[in-house]
Amino acid sequence: MRRCARALLLAATLGTAACGQSSEPAPLPIPSPPTVTQNFSRTLAVKGVVSHNFIVLIAGKTAITLTSVGPPSVAIGLGLGVPSGLNCVLSLGTGSALTTEPGTSPQISGTTLAGTFCVEVFDVGNLTAPAAYSITVNHS
Secondary structure: OHHHHHHHHHHHHHHHHHHOOOOOOOOOOOOOOOOEEEEEEEEEOOOOEEEEEEEEOOOEEEEEEEEEEOOOOOOEEEEEEEEEOOEEEOOOOOOOEEEEOOOOOOOEEEEEOOEEEEEEEEOOOOOOOOEEEEEEEEEO
C-alpha cells in the first residue's frame, strides 16, 4: 500500500512539474515595416493639376502632408489615388481628396495595400499666379 501511495505521489509531482513548463518556444515579435519617406515638389500653374506616383511595397499606413505652397500661400487641392495612364484617379473613397492649406500634420492618412499610388495637387481656383509646392509622403 505504501508503494502505491509513493507511486501516486511521484506521478502527481511529475505531472505538476511538467504542466509548469512549455515545450513550445515563445513566438518571435513581428517587426514593424520601415517607413519610407518621399518628398515631391514642383510648381502648380493657375488651374493646373500635377501628380506624383509612388510605390507601396508592404500594406500599412500612408500619410500625405502638403508642407508648403507659394508664394502666394493659399489652399489648394490634395488627393490620393491610383495612376491610370498619365492621370491620377482620385477614387479611393471619403477623404482621398480635399482642399487644404500647407501644414506640419498629414492632411490625408489611412491604410493602403501594396501597389502603385499617386498623390495629386490641383488648383481649386485660389491661385492667381503659379505657386511652388512641396509634399511629403510617408508609407511602408
